[in-house]
Amino acid sequence: MSLxxxxxxxIQNVSYSYGGQPALSSVTLDVPANAISVFFGPAGGGKTTxxxxxxxxxxxxxxxxxxxxxxxxxxxxxAPEVNVTELRRRVGMVFALPLPLPGTVRENVLYGPQLAGxxxxxxxxxxxxxxxxxxxLWDEVKDRLDDPAVALSGGQQxxxxxxxxxxxxxQVLLLDEPTSGLDPISTAKVENSLFQLKENYTIIIVPxxxxxxxxxxxxxxxxxMGELIEHRPGNxxxxxxxxxxTEDYVTGRFG
Amino acid sequence: MDExxxxxxxxxxxxxxxxxIGVSSIGFVGLIFLFLLREGIPFFFEVxxxxxxxxxxxxxxxxxxxxxxxxxxxxxxxxxxxxxLPLGVATAIFVREVAPNWAREILKPLIEVxxxxxxxxxxxxxxxxxxxxVRETLGVPTGLTAFTGALILAYMALPTIISxxxxxxxxxxxxxxxxxxxxxxxxxxTIWRVVVPAARSGIVTAMMLGMGRxxxxxxxxxxxxxxxxxxxxxxxxxxxxxxxxxxxxxAEMGEVAQGSTHYRALFAIGIILFLLTFxxxxxxxxxxxxxxxxxxxx
Amino acid sequence: xxxxxxxxxxxxxxxxxxxxxxxxxxxxxGAVVVRGSGAINWEFLTAMPRDGMKAGGILPALVGTVxxxxxxxxxxxxxxxxxxxxLSEYARDTWLTRAIRLAIINxxxxxxxxxxxxxxxxxxLFLQFGTSILAGSLTLAIMTLPVIISASEEAxxxxxxxxxxxSASLGGTRWQGIRHIVLPQALPGIITGVILGLLRAAxxxxxxxxxxxxxxxxxxxRSPFDQTMALPYHLYVTSTQVPGMPMKIQYGTALVxxxxxxxxxxxxxxxxxxxxxRRQW
Numbered sequence: 078m079s080l081x082x083x084x085x086x087x088i089q090n091v092s093y094s095y096g097g098q099p100a101l102s103s104v105t106l107d108v109p110a111n112a113i114s115v116f117f118g119p120a121g122g123g124k125t126t127x128x129x130x131x132x133x134x135x136x137x138x139x140x141x142x143x144x145x146x147x148x149x150x151x152x153x154x155x156a157p158e159v160n161v162t163e164l165r166r167r168v169g170m171v172f173a174l175p176l177p178l179p180g181t182v183r184e185n186v187l188y189g190p191q192l193a194g195x196x197x198x199x200x201x202x203x204x205x206x207x208x209x210x211x212x213x214l215w216d217e218v219k220d221r222l223d224d225p226a227v228a229l230s231g232g233q234q235x236x237x238x239x240x241x242x243x244x245x246x247x248q249v250l251l252l253d254e255p256t257s258g259l260d261p262i263s264t265a266k267v268e269n270s271l272f273q274l275k276e277n278y279t280i281i282i283v284p285x286x287x288x289x290x291x292x293x294x295x296x297x298x299x300x301x302m303g304e305l306i307e308h309r310p311g312n313x314x315x316x317x318x319x320x321x322x323t324e325d326y327v328t329g330r331f332g
Numbered sequence: 333m334d335e336x337x338x339x340x341x342x343x344x345x346x347x348x349x350x351x352x353i354g355v356s357s358i359g360f361v362g363l364i365f366l367f368l369l370r371e372g373i374p375f376f377f378e379v380x381x382x383x384x385x386x387x388x389x390x391x392x393x394x395x396x397x398x399x400x401x402x403x404x405x406x407x408x409x410x411x412x413x414x415x416x417l418p419l420g421v422a423t424a425i426f427v428r429e430v431a432p433n434w435a436r437e438i439l440k441p442l443i444e445v446x447x448x449x450x451x452x453x454x455x456x457x458x459x460x461x462x463x464x465x466v467r468e469t470l471g472v473p474t475g476l477t478a479f480t481g482a483l484i485l486a487y488m489a490l491p492t493i494i495s496x497x498x499x500x501x502x503x504x505x506x507x508x509x510x511x512x513x514x515x516x517x518x519x520x521x522t523i524w525r526v527v528v529p530a531a532r533s534g535i536v537t538a539m540m541l542g543m544g545r546x547x548x549x550x551x552x553x554x555x556x557x558x559x560x561x562x563x564x565x566x567x568x569x570x571x572x573x574x575x576x577x578x579x580x581x582x583a584e585m586g587e588v589a590q591g592s593t594h595y596r597a598l599f600a601i602g603i604i605l606f607l608l609t610f611x612x613x614x615x616x617x618x619x620x621x622x623x624x625x626x627x628x629x630x
Numbered sequence: 631x632x633x634x635x636x637x638x639x640x641x642x643x644x645x646x647x648x649x650x651x652x653x654x655x656x657x658x659x660g661a662v663v664v665r666g667s668g669a670i671n672w673e674f675l676t677a678m679p680r681d682g683m684k685a686g687g688i689l690p691a692l693v694g695t696v697x698x699x700x701x702x703x704x705x706x707x708x709x710x711x712x713x714x715x716x717l718s719e720y721a722r723d724t725w726l727t728r729a730i731r732l733a734i735i736n737x738x739x740x741x742x743x744x745x746x747x748x749x750x751x752x753x754x755l756f757l758q759f760g761t762s763i764l765a766g767s768l769t770l771a772i773m774t775l776p777v778i779i780s781a782s783e784e785a786x787x788x789x790x791x792x793x794x795x796x797s798a799s800l801g802g803t804r805w806q807g808i809r810h811i812v813l814p815q816a817l818p819g820i821i822t823g824v825i826l827g828l829l830r831a832a833x834x835x836x837x838x839x840x841x842x843x844x845x846x847x848x849x850x851x852r853s854p855f856d857q858t859m860a861l862p863y864h865l866y867v868t869s870t871q872v873p874g875m876p877m878k879i880q881y882g883t884a885l886v887x888x889x890x891x892x893x894x895x896x897x898x899x900x901x902x903x904x905x906x907x908r909r910q911w
Binding site: 343346347349350351353354355356357358360361363364367368370371418419420422423425426427430431435438439441442443444445446448449450451452453454455456457459460461487490494518519520521541544545547548549550551555578581582585586590598599602605606609610612613614616617 | 633634636637640641643644645647648650651652654655656658659661662708709712713715716717720721726729730731732733734735736737738739740741742743744745746747748750751752755756772775776779803804805806829830832833834835836839840862863865866869870877880884887888891892894895899
């Protein structure tokens with residue numbers, strides 16, 4: 078394995094269950110900084126669950142159990158002294174469906190910064206322009222900032238959701254099948270913006286297809302029924318999988 | 333930084349306030365019961381059981397027989413439910429299963445209007461228009477009878493019964509209906525043999541909630557039942573004046589000396605009413621909870 | 631008998647029943663409007679009653695009911711909406727939550743006259759507010775709570791969970807999500823529920839019988855510790871306690887009360903349907 082020395086995120090021996098139903102069993106995995114990591118595999122494999130554990134969104138779910146630890150820059154995310162809202166500003170999340178909040182484009186992008194206490198109008202405008210540009214949306218919406226967010230097209234809404242996460246200048250960006258509802262052109266736009274973003278961010282994405290996984294992955298981890306089957310650089314795993322089950326999935330024999 | 337800490341503090345206060353308030357409903361039920369007990373319990377020690385269970389309520393002569401009041405309430409409530417339950421369930425079936433859209437659009441708001449009419453207005457209407465009608469049609473000396481009260485009460489219970497029964501019918505899966513129709517049954521047969529039986533427990537809940545509503549109703553009943561505290565045991569009691577527990581409290585509390593036995597007697601009636609409705613609602617609630625656990629309701 | 635004929639007869643019977651249910655509603659409203667509208671004029675609404683209420687207007691009763699309703703709103707809205715927020719956003723499924731729900735169902739079922747007794751025992755006597763607007767409003771407020779809580783909770787729950795998740799993922803605390811997203815979205819539903827609760831309070835008689843209502847008090851209340859006349863109580867006493875009361879005044883009072891309550895009902899319905907059409911989820 079050719080992973081860099083200092084991983085951004087270390088997932089150590091993480092097991093997780095919902096109301097007694099195991100969703101992840103003893104997953105250990107390092108996520109390198111400034112690269113796109115892909116968690117892929119058939120549905121129900123635990124990819125999304127692991128993603129949501131990284132910014133503790135699963136705290137909102139009742140009746141769950143977790144073992145193991147997740148370190149971000151060497152700090153345990155589940156240590157009692159961790160400020161969860163602070164953590165979620167450092168680790169952004171984009172969901173499978175575009176979920177614009179009620180309100181305008183501007184309000185959506187500035188929701189996070191405003192909660193974090195950014196009140197200055199000039200700074201807000203800077204954030205607005207920077208994050209929308211990073212999400213490859215600025216040119217399309219710069220004249221519609223005060224339109225309701227739901228008036229945008231599906232692809233624009235999803236890039237708005239990316240911009241909304243970027244507005245907080247997170248260190249890590251988690252994306253859960255961000256293009257599952259999008260047409261090919263919008264998908265390409267989202268993927269292109271990811272390539273640019275990885276210069277400055279650590280990105281983890283659950284792709285909606287193997288093809289997408291192969292297109293974007295610097296590193297890829299294959300999950301099957303709550304277990305991590307293998308984790309290697311993307312250009313290896315899709316060409317010469319080590320495990321039979323990975324190969325079966327990658328070549329489309331099941332999934 | 334200071335600002336964030338301040339909002340955290342404010343947030344803590346608001347969340348604590350919400351938590352306290354959330355639990356307060358239990359406190360209110362407790363408080364209500366406590367104050368009824370506080371004013372009413374001594375009554376049960378002041379008056380002999382024989383008197384209490386007697387058939388004559390003449391507080392001026394220290395006669396506190398509660399049976400006529402209790403039976404008055406029961407009579408009016410039972411007759412009211414006898415009228416309201418079939419009407420209510422049939423209306424719910426009509427609205428949910430049969431009615432064309434335009435009829436539904438008219439029916440539902442009108443039933444909401446009925447739910448909104450103050451009971452004193454219904455009582456007034458009953459007094460001035462229904463009672464004379466009852467007197468003339470039945471040839472009885474006064475139109476202010478148990479039957480008049482039951483009729484008004486039935487209509488007051490209808491919105492509750494209709495809406496709960498409608499929810500119950502709504503909760504019956506569409507596949508049941510499809511299965512009935514696929515077996516060659518008409519829609520009418522499917523409704524009676526499949527849908528209504530499947531919604532049975534919800535309809536029972538509707539009846540209980542309607543009953544709780546009827547037994548606790550005060551103003552309208554007081555205005556139209558004639559308020560004679562006598563045992564409604566004869567065959568024609570239905571068409572004679574009767575007096576309920578609620579009406580007794582409402583009519584007499586204004587005139588009693590605070591702290592007198594009569595005053596405490598009225599609180600004692602309050603205790604009985606509280607317990608009666610408590611039990612009825614508890615029973616209704618348990619059917620609701622049971623269904624929720626099974627995932628049948630929503 | 632042909633089963634399709636049975637079905638036709640059955641459906642006809644059901645429509646007949648629906649008619650039997652609805653016709654009296656129209657009859658009540660119609661009778662009150664027809665017989666009461668003759669009494670309505672400027673003097674009736676703005677003058678004090680005279681001649682032992684047999685003449686003059688109903689101003690103090692009208693004002694009394696408005697004040698009582700506002701007092702009820704003041705006490706019931708924060709507690710009711712707060713309770714709903716607790717149940718929908720904070721409470722987990724524990725025995726305590728179940729006990730709260732049970733308590734609310736029971737509060738909704740307690741007879742109105744028992745609320746009157748309770749108000750008399752707690753507010754009028756124990757807390758020594760006397761027969762007063764304060765005691766009456768608080769009694770009505772507790773009676774109104776279950777309606778406000780249930781309707782508000784339903785409105786809050788109707789806001790998609792995803793909004794809360796998104797807010798949390800953007801570093802919002804639970805309260806910030808409620809304050810900035812959930813509450814604004816649920817507001818129309820909450821307002822509807824509040825109005826429905828308050829219209830019940832406005833029309834109730836039994837809870838105010840021993841806590842605030844004055845038989846005849848031809849002046850406007852001056853403080854929360856004053857007694858006041860109120861429309862429903864006024865209708866009750868004029869129709870049962872005052873011999874020789876002109877019918878016109880009774881029906882006029884009934885009409886004003888009915889109009890007040892039904893217009894609140896209409897406002898609630900309009901808010902609900904307007905926002906249901908407009909909302910984006």
